[in-house]
Amino acid sequence: xxxxxxxxxxxxxxxxxxxxxxxxxxxxxxxxxxxxxxxxxxxxxxxxxxxxxxxxxxxxxxxxxxxxxxxxxxxxxxxxxxxxxxxxxxxxxxxxxxxxxxxxxxxxxxxxxxxxxxxxxxxxxxxxxxxxxxxxxxxxxxxxxxxxxxxxxx
Numbered sequence: 001x002x003x004x005x006x007x008x009x010x011x012x013x014x015x016x017x018x019x020x021x022x023x024x025x026x027x028x029x030x031x032x033x034x035x036x037x038x039x040x041x042x043x044x045x046x047x048x049x050x051x052x053x054x055x056x057x058x059x060x061x062x063x064x065x066x067x068x069x070x071x072x073x074x075x076x077x078x079x080x081x082x083x084x085x086x087x088x089x090x091x092x093x094x095x096x097x098x099x100x101x102x103x104x105x106x107x108x109x110x111x112x113x114x115x116x117x118x119x120x121x122x123x124x125x126x127x128x129x130x131x132x133x134x135x136x137x138x139x140x141x142x143x144x145x146x147x148x149x150x151x152x153x154x
Contacts, residue, residue: 011101012060013077013084016150019060020084020096024051029098029107033122034114036068040076041083041097044122048086049107050095056085059154102152 007021026049037046063075063084075085087094098104112118137145 007057009101009103009106010059010154011084011096012150013080013082013100014149015077015080015082017061017079018058018063018077018082018084019150019154021057021059022051022055022096023057024055026051026096026107028095028111029109030111030113031109032113033116033118035117036072037086037114038117038119040066040068040074044119044125045112046083046086047098047109048095049098049101049109050093053087053092053094056094056096 007023008025009022010020011022012019029047029049031045031047033045038044040046061077064078065073065075067073071088071090073087073089074083075087076083082100083097084100085094085096098107098109101107133145134142
């Protein structure tokens with residue numbers, strides 16, 4: 001990225017091998033329940049937001065690419081496996097995984113896709129009882145759980 005260009009948001013993978021910057025405010029934040037997204041994220045759904053391709057700049061490394069269908073390719077870190085991007089091949093837009101943003105809380109999903117594959121448990125996850133890690137892990141366990149992830153900044 002050129003010094004004169006400022007990033008609106010930045011993000012990257014868990015290990016720090018791949019980093020990116022967004023030069024525009026991302027839009028159309030959503031979650032997708034389709035089976036391909038479930039598999040790609042190993043989760044109930046995949047959260048995305050996006051920008052025009054020209055507004056995504058790789059600042060460190062490059063993602064691996066998996067073409068999950070004739071229409072779509074997905075970017076991920078080859079070292080740690082973090083899902084990073086989703087894009088239709090014939091579209092000028094690219095989406096990034098909201099969780100890979102350094103500030104994921106700045107983006108709020110507005111829509112759900114692929115609801116035909118939505119897992120029934122999703123409907124009540126928000127009502128499950130919660131517990132902070134410090135409430136059940138000993139100080140020794142907490143020490144062993146110290147994050148080895150890349151920090152949420154460059």
